[in-house]
Amino acid sequence: MDPIHRGPEEFGHDGNGFSEEAGRRRPSRDPLTPDFGQQTPQQARIVPLISGDFLLTVNPVDGSEVEPCPPGEQPAAPVRRTPAERADRERATAPPVPPGPPVLQLPLLQRADERERLVRLLARGRSVRLTGPAGSGRTALLDAVAADCAELAPDGVVRLSGHKRTVADLLHGLFEAVHDAPLHRPDRELLLAKLRTTGAVVVLDDLEFGGAALDELLDATPECAFLLATTPDVAAPGPDSHLEEVFLAGLDRGASIDLMERVVERKLTEEEANWAGDLWFESEGLPLRFVQAGALLRQRDLLGTDPTAYDEYGYLENRPAEEAPEAVEAAGTDAAEVPLPSLGEGAAPAALLGSRLSPAARDTLRFAVALGGEVPHQAHLPALVGDTHADAALSELAGCGLLSPAGSRYRLAAGVLAQLEAAGYGDGATDRARTVAQHYAWWAGHPSVTPARVVAEADAILAAMAQLVPGDGAGQTSVAVLLARSASPAFAAGLHWSAWERSLRIGQEAGRIAGEVAEEAYFHHELGVLALCTGNLDRARAELETSISMRGALADKSGAVAGRRALALVEDRSGGPAAGGAPVMDELPVDRFEASPPRGLPTVIPVSMPRAYPEETAVVSRQAAPKTAAEEGGRFAMLGGARRNLVAAGAGVLLAGVLGTVVTLGLTSNSDPQGDPGASTEQSVTESGDQEEELPAEEPTDGATPSARTSGSASSSATPGPSGSGSAPAGGGGASSPGATVSESAPSSPGGSSPSEPLPTRTTTKPTVTPTSPSPTETETSAPPVDPPTEPTPTDTETTPTVPDSSDSASGPSGASASPSVT
Incomplete structure (x- = not known):
């Protein structure tokens, strides 16, 4: 085949027809490489984990879901780590080694007595509280003691950092260091049960609490011996803690000068020794001050010679004139022209040291000041600073004594933050914090980043969010919401729940300020789930109800359903009725x-x-x-x-x-609709009076009105007459219709017209008894009598007599009156 023109050689070497045909060849339907214009949507990172007896599914889209752990999903019992596994974990959690030339390892000077005493106390199972001022070398002493106690306890030595950690964080950190339980956060009962049987030497640096909280930590781990390093301003332990107290003082003058010579890597001159003596008196012999002072002398030596002769990092070559340090321009090449730092500069050397560093190192210091002293991991420095070699700045800062290790990362050394802020390194801190937040928001939400890596950057991420909330600049709170939305699921999946809670609260406040209701509802939901998993049911109910109401207003059905499920679980655990359910x-x-x-x-x-x-x-x-x-x-x-x-x-x-x-x-039964024509009114009154004799006389009501006289009234001697009017037939106690009015009064006249046959009236009012005179006579216009009679039940209240629209009187229908009157 022709190596230049594709195709078989038998088609000839002219290539006229073949090249044109190849140019018109149809491309493949399936390209070998993806089209960069159509990007694949980013997948959400959903992590299931076990929290107590709950199955928690961390969902960064709609919110985490929690449910009782199914029977087949219970985690296996936590197993203890082997010595090899503990060593691997210790190397993984150690601060990373900065790139570039190795940092000078300094010996432990004038600490032999304290070291021996601490090892002896820990070997006897006693817990010790090591107290010393910031910069006194507590961390270096802890490293030496930890190496000496490696074989004392069955579970080895556990290194923990107390910087911004609570009691719960330390207890769970100790559990995770000794036991292998991935994606499992035990509840309080299981946690305490496992820690009671844990026997380890716990080296805890930068402890920030004392009192009852410290007593709780010690009571939960009776088989552990603690070496606690703290500063004098931390609260003292309780009287029942039984801690041994060891105070760490500064170095003497000889040891301080020896340490400075080891940093400079040469003998001090007489002038420099005198300057070191004055510094020792000013700094009370703190080792950190002499490490920084030795770095100043080392920079002075470099400035007195060719700037590129000892360029260890290669940043002085081809440097523009405007980027050269001010000290280099002023000093020239004669070492005698570079004066010694003043005593004030030696006591607070951060600003002078920073001025002689590379631009990338100075920018790193500015980002650290913007984050409150937290230094991002060296892998993030090139993206933040904008220099591909910015990761080497970490080695410069550590060699000058401006950084100190804190757990698995670095932060500014004691006193450096205040010195840099006074030198103007805090200008533009909000803009730099926003840059850090935007970078971390993209990085933490990327599917390839594991939760453990996000947890390692928790302090820097939280510091960036805290710097932006509350913020006056445009879009600051929105960036904080975005960062909290991206980092909080990773904190939850990485089992760093104190950082999870802090990020949720900052994000909720930022969402409220920015007016992002959907994001605020998400943070309320996550806070409710967190409270449910930690056993705070009242807080969980309040947060979930707030989230459900917000998502209901936004018509977020999936989010509202997730909130109702969690709220039903809260009601089930609290023993109350489920949401929307009826009581038993x-x-x-x-x-x-x-x-x-x-x-x-x-x-x-x-x-x-x-x-x-x-x-x-x-x-x-x-x-x-x-x-x-x-x-x-x-x-x-x-x-x-x-x-x-x-x-x-x-x-x-x-x-x-x-x-x-x-x-x-x-x-x-026995009813006679026609009545008894032979019965008279007197018989009716007598019979009814016998039955109503026992009824008490009632006073007339205020609303009762006397009845008007009718054209004809019934008397005791009335007999039927040709006029067609007659007396009403009455039964013994006859059941009167509801419309009948019964009056007890004396007869109006000795004689009367004969009554006509009455017609029954049908009304809805009950019979009432209206007393009008002491001599009762009873006249009725009622329904046909009922035999046998029934005695009506007396009523307690009196009602006004009802006047029907039309009725028949005793003398027949009357056209002049609408209703009959019975006197």
């Missing part, structure tokens, strides 16, 4: 069943003595209730109710049937 039927009061019968069952009404109601009213009112219940509830409602509902319904139906039967029999 057995817990209802008795009167509530009557007020609101479940499943359409009729209400059971208390039954009193039957009254002499009209036939139509009595029958219809008593048969309506069971009929309605059958139509509404039906057979399925009865089957769906509880046993108590069935018993109540049966009793109600039975009582209604008995009541209807009694009333019907009483109204229909």
